Amino acid sequence: MANVLHIVVCAGMAPDPLQTLEPTTGPNGPGIKNEMVLPAVLDPWAASALYEAASLAAKNPGSKVWLVSLGPKAKLQQVMMTVAQKVGFELVPVDGPIGGFPDAHATAAALADAIEAIPGLDRARLLVFGGWESATRGAGVTLQLVGERLGIVDQFQGVDQITLREDGSFEVLERVEGGKHQVSVCAGAPAVLGWATGNLPEPRNNPQVGMANMRTIMPALQKAKSVALEANGLKYVAVNLPRQQRETRVEKNLSAEEIAREIVEWIEKDNR
Amino acid sequence: MNSAAQTVEVDRQTMDVDIVCAGFGPATGGFLTTLTQAWSQNPADPAFESKVAPGMPLQVLCYERADDLAAGVSGVVTRAEGIRTSFPALDPAEVPMAAPIRQERVFYLLDPIGASRRSLTLRMGDFFLGLGKTLWVKDSAFELPWTPVFLHKHGGLVLSIGQFNQWVGSQLMASGLVQIWPGTPVSGPIFPEDPGGTKRAVAGLRLADQGVDKHGIPAEGYMPGMNVRAQLTVVGDGPVGAVGQRLDERFGLPAGHARREWALGMKFVIELPEDTALEAGTVWHTFGFPEPEIFGFLYVHPERLVSAGIFVPSWMGDPGRTVYRYLQHYIQHPLLWQHLKGGALRSWGAKSLEESGKHGEPFLAGDGFARIGEGSGSTNLLTGSGVDEAWTTGAQLGEAVLELLRAGKPFTQQNLSETYEKRRRASWVERGAREAENARNGFYGGFVRGLLGMGLAGLTGGRLSLAAHIPPAPKQIRRFGAYGKAGLKLREAAALAVADGRPLHDALMTARGWPEIPFDGRLLVTQQDALLMGGKVQAMPGFADHVLFLDRNRCIQCREKTCIAMCSGQALTLGDDGAPAFEREKCVHCGACLWNCAQSPDGERSNIEFVAGSGGLHSAEN
Numbered sequence: 091m092a093n094v095l096h097i098v099v100c101a102g103m104a105p106d107p108l109q110t111l112e113p114t115t116g117p118n119g120p121g122i123k124n125e126m127v128l129p130a131v132l133d134p135w136a137a138s139a140l141y142e143a144a145s146l147a148a149k150n151p152g153s154k155v156w157l158v159s160l161g162p163k164a165k166l167q168q169v170m171m172t173v174a175q176k177v178g179f180e181l182v183p184v185d186g187p188i189g190g191f192p193d194a195h196a197t198a199a200a201l202a203d204a205i206e207a208i209p210g211l212d213r214a215r216l217l218v219f220g221g222w223e224s225a226t227r228g229a230g231v232t233l234q235l236v237g238e239r240l241g242i243v244d245q246f247q248g249v250d251q252i253t254l255r256e257d258g259s260f261e262v263l264e265r266v267e268g269g270k271h272q273v274s275v276c277a278g279a280p281a282v283l284g285w286a287t288g289n290l291p292e293p294r295n296n297p298q299v300g301m302a303n304m305r306t307i308m309p310a311l312q313k314a315k316s317v318a319l320e321a322n323g324l325k326y327v328a329v330n331l332p333r334q335q336r337e338t339r340v341e342k343n344l345s346a347e348e349i350a351r352e353i354v355e356w357i358e359k360d361n362r
Numbered sequence: 363m364n365s366a367a368q369t370v371e372v373d374r375q376t377m378d379v380d381i382v383c384a385g386f387g388p389a390t391g392g393f394l395t396t397l398t399q400a401w402s403q404n405p406a407d408p409a410f411e412s413k414v415a416p417g418m419p420l421q422v423l424c425y426e427r428a429d430d431l432a433a434g435v436s437g438v439v440t441r442a443e444g445i446r447t448s449f450p451a452l453d454p455a456e457v458p459m460a461a462p463i464r465q466e467r468v469f470y471l472l473d474p475i476g477a478s479r480r481s482l483t484l485r486m487g488d489f490f491l492g493l494g495k496t497l498w499v500k501d502s503a504f505e506l507p508w509t510p511v512f513l514h515k516h517g518g519l520v521l522s523i524g525q526f527n528q529w530v531g532s533q534l535m536a537s538g539l540v541q542i543w544p545g546t547p548v549s550g551p552i553f554p555e556d557p558g559g560t561k562r563a564v565a566g567l568r569l570a571d572q573g574v575d576k577h578g579i580p581a582e583g584y585m586p587g588m589n590v591r592a593q594l595t596v597v598g599d600g601p602v603g604a605v606g607q608r609l610d611e612r613f614g615l616p617a618g619h620a621r622r623e624w625a626l627g628m629k630f631v632i633e634l635p636e637d638t639a640l641e642a643g644t645v646w647h648t649f650g651f652p653e654p655e656i657f658g659f660l661y662v663h664p665e666r667l668v669s670a671g672i673f674v675p676s677w678m679g680d681p682g683r684t685v686y687r688y689l690q691h692y693i694q695h696p697l698l699w700q701h702l703k704g705g706a707l708r709s710w711g712a713k714s715l716e717e718s719g720k721h722g723e724p725f726l727a728g729d730g731f732a733r734i735g736e737g738s739g740s741t742n743l744l745t746g747s748g749v750d751e752a753w754t755t756g757a758q759l760g761e762a763v764l765e766l767l768r769a770g771k772p773f774t775q776q777n778l779s780e781t782y783e784k785r786r787r788a789s790w791v792e793r794g795a796r797e798a799e800n801a802r803n804g805f806y807g808g809f810v811r812g813l814l815g816m817g818l819a820g821l822t823g824g825r826l827s828l829a830a831h832i833p834p835a836p837k838q839i840r841r842f843g844a845y846g847k848a849g850l851k852l853r854e855a856a857a858l859a860v861a862d863g864r865p866l867h868d869a870l871m872t873a874r875g876w877p878e879i880p881f882d883g884r885l886l887v888t889q890q891d892a893l894l895m896g897g898k899v900q901a902m903p904g905f906a907d908h909v910l911f912l913d914r915n916r917c918i919q920c921r922e923k924t925c926i927a928m929c930s931g932q933a934l935t936l937g938d939d940g941a942p943a944f945e946r947e948k949c950v951h952c953g954a955c956l957w958n959c960a961q962s963p964d965g966e967r968s969n970i971e972f973v974a975g976s977g978g979l980h981s982a983e984n
Contacts (some may be wrong), residue, residue, distance in 0.1 A: 106980070106982070108898035108900065108980040109983075110708050124458065127458040127528070127982075129431075129433075163536075164532050164536065166432075168532060171431075171542060172429070172545060175546070291583070294573060294583055294585045296585065297546065298375055298377060299589065300543060301541075310691065322485075342862070342863050
């Protein structure tokens with residue numbers, strides 16, 4: 091018999107990585123120039139978690155997926171137009187700031203509060219999903235802190251697969267060094283799973299899914315609770331964007347070995 | 363083939379809505395803004411109750427092919443009269459990259475290289491201008507002492523359409539009345555059953571199939587495109603949109619109308635050096651370089667950003683229309699380069715412009731559908747303005763729809779004609795289009811004659827103009843000369859292309875005397891780098907190819923292969939069999955291939971079909 095799950099996916103937004111991102115320092119510390127006007131996407135790691143959650147819910151009838159996301163309402167709304175056609179979920183928006191490097195403790199507190207306030211959420215069926223990493227300013231601890239605040243002790247990171255068993259327990263594959271997976275068995279919900287890439291492709295856009303989602307997304311956005319994230323005295327001395335390089339030229343007569351050697355030299359330039 | 367595969371009858375999901383829109387650009391923005399502003403004032407108005415979901419507000423959906431509403435392709439200078447009518451309190455500072463126009467200048471650019479193809483008349487003119495080198499020629503440019511009144515955009519705005527679309531879209535969705543879905547190409551209209559084949563009617567839209575291979579054959583994750591049935595279908599998918607094209611095929615154009623005049627606009631968005639002297643709101647119009655037929659522009663946005671680009675028209679008969687290379691030479695002209703040198707490429711994009719204006723206007727309305735924006739022939743060819751006109755046609759349709767909703771009248775051809783078409787005919791958009799109707803005719807008799815014709819039409823409000831026979835776009839492409847000087851250049855270019863693997867048309871420009879581009883990795887970059895650094899071009903997997911070659915033998919036999927030269931994204935290259943090969947992942951959906959084909963199967967249309975597809979530009983700064 092299938093397990094009925096309540097899956098809460100914590101997903102942040104990231105500036106569309108295809109845009110030109112420019113670091114800047116504002117009154118609140120380092121940030122990205124004009125972030126509010128850059129198109130945003132659902133953080134790709136968290137998006138993997140969302141697709142896995144939807145797939146798991148589909149295999150276990152009666153299950154439900156919530157998407158908890160913190161950001162300015164207008165940005166959330168924009169991102170929902172690209173996400174909501176993919177899988178079914180109920181949005182739990184938290185109207186908060188975007189930009190800069192918010193304190194992970196403050197973010198986790200806001201997310202945990204939002205999760206605890208979800209009506210009808212059954213802790214005995216609760217799986218909290220999120221991204222193991224973030225495409226932008228990932229503190230690497232936010233999801234764990236959410237779990238701690240919710241009192242969930244079973245936590246897994248770098249998850250690529252979850253397999254539910256009939257008795258409610260589940261097997262988890264976590265990424266470890268050497269390209270291998272660590273296999274764990276958990277007695278059951280509640281648990282926190284920080285997803286790596288998972289195994290699912292990005293779902294196709296389904297207009298009917300989009301229409302169904304929008305019936306709850308728009309009212310939820312209108313009622314979104316506002317939060318202010320406290321800096322808690324946190325200060326960033328400096329931040330850097332990943333170095334980007336691109337060099338192109340046409341070569342018709344180089345051998346594969348010569349091309350490979352040049353590429354290795356090019357990569358190693360950064361390490362010298 | 364894709365179009366054939368999409369007609370395969372499969373079980374498709376169907377959804378009923380009240381109003382469905384194809385394409386989200388300025389025209390649809392104007393339409394939806396008019397609708398939502400009225401609804402916001404009185405949400406309880408029974409006129410806004412849905413017919414398909416009683417008790418709910420109108421169900422209004424808009425589908426856009428681009429993966430984001432901000433992934434537009436154009437920076438513009440506009441009088442913004444229609445836009446300001448919709449937003450009377452518009453503060454340009456609210457819209458990123460928007461600036462009020464502060465200065466407008468027009469320059470005739472001399473050719474400091476000596477490679478452009480100038481007629482004897484023009485060379486004589488250049489000679490006389492050159493005599494006054496220090497008096498009236500500076501930086502190889504002659505500034506017109508006055509800007510023709512028809513070119514003026516006083517009180518207008520410099521805009522990034524990408525940012526403007528995003529700004530409009532966020533306001534629309536915040537209203538809660540409309541849903542705009544990006545990343546969702548529409549394959550075509552749904553036609554109601556019509557045994558007699560006499561009705562001009564549309565019953566909704568069909569979305570593109572997903573989970574198909576490049577030929578449109580169902581593959582892993584196949585999801586047939588949904589049928590979205592609507593009482594009103596609003597067609598605002600631009601000049602090369604799939605829906606508009608299918609409507610033109612089915613209904614034809616009004617008597618005497620034809621779509622034969624086109625241009626490709628391509629531009630860079632450049633971050634200027636810190637010590638730049640260019641002020642936001644500066645607008646320059648140029649002509650004369652890199653070829654006489656190529657018009658150019660430079661618009662300065664806030665925060666040291668500038669849009670610089672060119673328009674290459676279909677009446678430039680030369681088959682070597684290598685736009686990207688021309689753009690690189692354009693920005694290096696001394697007049698521009700003194701400001702752009704040391705800048706960095708921020709964005710890049712291209713789009714086809716439908717330049718037939720009134721000549722190409724389709725049927726504006728039928729039972730259950732209406733056409734707005736550039737695809738409806740609203741662009742003013744004299745003023746070089748399209749965004750404000752497109753916006754206004756959308757707003758006019760919005761007012762018409764409100765009138766019909768409040769009167770409880772259906773969206774029939776007659777009702778839409780009496781409301782939308784009537785408003786449009788009585789407006790400044792129509793007056794401008796009439797004035798501009800024949801303004802560019804002269805260019806079919808040469809560049810100088812074209813300038814005279816444009817001036818004549820502009821200064822007489824369109825009452826006087828030059829007559830011209832405008833051939834179909836395929837016939838406007840001259841054939842490569844096989845002998846003489848032209849033939850020699852072609853053979854020289856072919857040898858160069860074989861030697862270093864570059865595209866033939868690029869090599870042809872070198873053979874014609876254009877210097878090689880001194881790539882600097884920041885602003886002067888290869889076309890492939892521009893795709894990634896500037897346009898951020900990508901395509902979702904699971905969609906079919908959207909550029910189709912109807913008769914490959916024609917392509918193989920074609921010597922000109924202008925589609926390859928003109929392809930903005932180098933998505934078309936020469937295939938092993940001698941026909942163009944298409945890579946949809948590199949396509950920016952400019953649609954240039956559609957009208958840059960010298961091989962017409964019927965003398966009028968192209969041998970290339972441009973259908974619904976996914977992907978394209980992702981830069982939000984265009």
